[in-house]
Amino acid sequence: MNRPKKNLYIKTYGCQMNVYDSEQIALILGRDYDLTDRPEEADLYLINTCSIRRKSEEKVLSLVGRLKGLKNRRPQMLLGVGGCVAQQEGERLLQRAPHLDLVFGAQGIYRLPHLLHQRLESGKAVVDTSFSADLPYISGQVKPGAPKKLVTIMQGCNNYCTYCVVPYVRGPERSRPAAEVINEVQDFLRQGGQEVTLLGQNVNSYGKGLADGLSFPGLLRRLAKLPGLVRLRFTTSHPRDLSDDLICCFAELPPLCDHIHLPVQAGSNHILARMHRGYTREEYLHKVNRLRQICPGISLTTDLIVGFPGETEADFADTLALMREVAFDAAFYFKYSPRPQTAAAALVDQIPEPVKAERLARLRILQEELSLASNQRLVGQFKEVLVEGLSKQQNQQLCGRLRSNQVVNFDGPQDLIGRMVWVRIEKANLHSLGGHRCQP
Template identity: 40%
Template sequence: MGTSQDSKSYKVVTYGCQMNVHDSERLSGLLEDAGYVKAGQEGDPDLVVFNTCAVRENADNKLYGNLGQLAPAKTRNKDMQIAVGGCLAQKDRDTIVRRAPWVDVVFGTHNIGHLPALLERARIEQQAQVEILESLETFPSTLPTRRESAYAAWVAISVGCNNTCTFCIVPALRGKEEDRRPGDVLSEIEALVGEGVIEVTLLGQNVNSYGSDLGDREAFSKLLRAAGQIDGLERIRFTSPHPRDFTDDVIAAMAETPNVMHQLHMPMQSGSDKVLKAMKRSYRQERFLGIIEKVRAAMPDAAISTDIIVGFPGETEEDFEQTMHAVREARFANAFTFQYSKRPGTPAAEMDDQIPKAVVTERYNRLIALQEEISWEENKKQVGRTLEILVAEGEGKKDDRTDRLSGRAPDNRLVHFTRPASPVRPGDVVTVEITYAAPHHLLAEGPTLAVRRTRAGDAWEKRQAAPAGAKPAGVMLGLPTIGAPSPAAAPAAAPAAGGCCGD
């Protein structure tokens, strides 16, 4: 049901990596520009958009199950529309309409800007519209945006990927890497800061290969330094870098730019040189651990996280022990660990020596136990430290019951702290002393040492005061939890946090 006679309601359902989240915010912005309003909790929306992911073996089952659940709603409301976009749409194309003929629009990763027009065409012609382009038409960041957060933002600096990892289908679906001009990126960040944002995360499928499309091997480190000069921008993060492209100039830029956070999420995937070769990952264990050593030499307080795949085809017990060794040496603050599953359309899915599920599960459990132990030990080192916490919205599920608030430390660790006597808003910054450590979070149980009200908090407060359903002003972009890795929230079969394929 629409919210008024002239406006229709919409809902965007997002699966997968932070690039999909970024695209969904653009889809929401496009729809609101076209007169739609975000649907409430009650009733059926007039439009449901699925922004899909194709990196798991059962991705299509999940989509078609959800489409099946919508069929009765479509029967109740003949004017309701359903659209499917994203990586699975790019891959399956006409298959979606054949399997779910009640779908109105299928669009791919390269033409999200066409969605409003495709919906209108489907409505007029009374038949499904399928439009899949083979190359990017408009960089998503130039499209209107409906962002979910007033204080933190994704900023895409590139799309696509030039790697050929055998477990990953992303290059086939999102194409070769295309870089935005540095001036365009910096202009977007400046606009965000002008609206109250104080934290940005630079985003790319392989974020530190930025510059390969521009002919400048040091373009990424230069971009970090330039962003660091933007007045009012307090925290800069990036995800996800590839070890192949992680160069000394990037480490120097991180260490020397005060508002670039000492946090690094860099997918390792395996500690076995043999498995890394089979994955077509262009580094080996020694190279990976060497980067970790350099980062810690430059930034001793750096929190480093990773992605690891267990049970890749051909992985032996010796190979797995090499992964365990690398984990012990690297001492990750946390890790997204995944049991390998076939990704249709990837070379790895056709490889011999697929590992039995029972073997994969047993190894996975051993790795989880080891990483839990290391995460807890590393978190205990934070006890007694005084930290500035950016207050978050929705990060602490038990906050109401415990009379606490939650937020992120500079190194991205999740911190729950005692609610201060003075009002605190999401986007404000508090200073606390860490009193207790668990494997996946920290506690500050004493009184708050300081509260700093920020422009970001003002922006959040202004948004809360807006009429229900009103379109947020300016450029605002959310920082979902998938971009702030927390192992407790990472299921074994979820996509890697570092990108669609964890590059």
Template identity: 55%
Template sequence: VVGTDTFYHLPELVERYRTSGKKLVQLEFSREFPRLPLVKECVSGQVTAMVTIMQGCDNFCTYCIVPYVRGREKSRPSSDIVREIQELTSKGVKEVTLLGQNVNSYGLKDGDITFPELLRLIARETDLLRLRFTTSHPKDLSEDLMKCFHDLEILCKHIHLPVQAGSNKILRLMNRRYTREEYLQKVRKLREYCPEIAISTDVMVGFPGEEEADYLDTLRLLEEVRFDTVFSFKYSDRPGTAAASFRGKVPEKVKTRRLIQLQELQNRITLEQNEKLVGTVQEVLVAGTSKADERQLTGRTGDNHIVNFYGPRNLIGELVPVTIVEAYAHSLKGELPLVGEFSREEDQCMICR
């Protein structure tokens, strides 16, 4: 039996069991980041990859089980991160997403450098075309990190910044450690450094104690920020968390009504945001073919919009200019330059000949 902090040692533990025949139980949390194999096997033609830079969480939001099952924050050595990205790019990977429960606190406790310094190091020491990261806790979003969106060409102009609620009362109950006003100020400052930045977020409805006025505060926050994307869900108890024992549970019917109403509002906002891109030319990193229509290519813009368009498969892995011709709630339709000379049957276009 192995825990979440020791599964990297599974091959070694299996060998120990094979030779000794004794049952093994390893559930302890390590104080140091585990040594990972530098590169996992790449799929042929893989364009994007994810690289873990830290594990665990020190925030103890009252609804979240992560600190109890993943342990406290541990940062991976920056040299290991850079080496893994260098190996990935040598295998053809063009875009990397840095992963952590709260990447903004990378290095603050046990690392050799801070997160903004890590981003600058990756930009300087690798041949990466694009760099992303997730997830960011708003309380740890520094001005130095905001500057990186302005200064670093490889850093994609998108940030996932979970707000969870728009009511200060609910934010306190969640132990989020920021206020509505502080969150909005950070959004304004982000847009000062990078006016074109796309912001996505997480929002929870029906947290214990959420009254209608609190819920309406959340709707008003969505209207004010105008997020590009919102991942929304209903609160549910997680055994072992503080919130599971809170009073004031919201009836399921009320949670469902609030979620539907919130999603309808955000779908309208997202569509309006996407419609602003119609007629513009966006650089799209082509990741493969569309799941809905294999004749189409699919990729993402720097600000994380999905774009589907017809084009030859030899564009997979390339950064190409695409004209946005139509907007939907969750994706964009695009055309290559000289699309009129493109032949779907021949799977060729003039710009690639």
């Protein structure tokens, strides 16, 4: 007789790679656990963490502290922390939160059944932060019938940007064999899927060290030929490794969507060099121009850091000027925060918090102007939308994305979820669009 399954609750912080890892966790533990969205009913509560900024790490530690009460009320519940904070802190997390049962790094997710068994057998908390050379993968879909899917194609990073903790918590760069990636995408398309986003810390350097010798543009070309693939996206691209061959893919491959996330981080050559980014402002702008030449109207989004050590008012002005010149359609922006082990944390000319906050406020005002202007340019246009689900703001409305990645909300029946529809854009908000379903 089958044993009844237990409840698994996963709280995910951070980037899309963490979202993918959480899906993998659900599949790995799927034999014994069903996912629940009710944390108070969890038999196993896992927190998949991000340590990219100090604030994200603080959020995790505060949640772990608050969960002590739930653990007291449900003593049989197992509580685990995985991902980047777990990788970074390891045993130290147990000292700070002795009510934890499991601490596992990003690679530890594939050993979770074994780690849980070890925890139950020994009665003691278990810590696993080891790295492995390969990138395992569990096939299957957490949400059968979903129209889009994330697919990790590589992990880790060898770049060591001086502010970034990723090379320390995700390890060196490793790529998944192309055949395995293609199989995963094909499985998804056979189940009716339409849109795939390829993930990696620096997808542009995909393929290094693989026996099949396929580069990232080569992988895109192979995937673009798969029947049923309507939309193909990727993130994140390092500007230094954005080759002309890759830029040309935007004109050549019909499923490749006209959007690229290209983190610039700063607009001053002095700061870019201190960040160890490997490109200048001029080189970045040249690649943006080339992208726009090959794919007119391509949507461009970015990441920006303000208050990096040594950033002068003139450096910051360079960042604002670059933002105006590119006119980014959207951006993620943050105050610099020193991360453990990174080179920039040891720099002596750290910027005072009030200065960082003031610069961030100015940068936000500018980006909001740019984002709104970009969305306003879409008003009156007919756009194809992949319907993803119900709108977060207006639950009666549907929500989907344009090929250029903007979110649009509109009225329609729920049976349109998972389908491609035409929408006339009627309204531009800061972070989304409003529209009406119609034929072009």
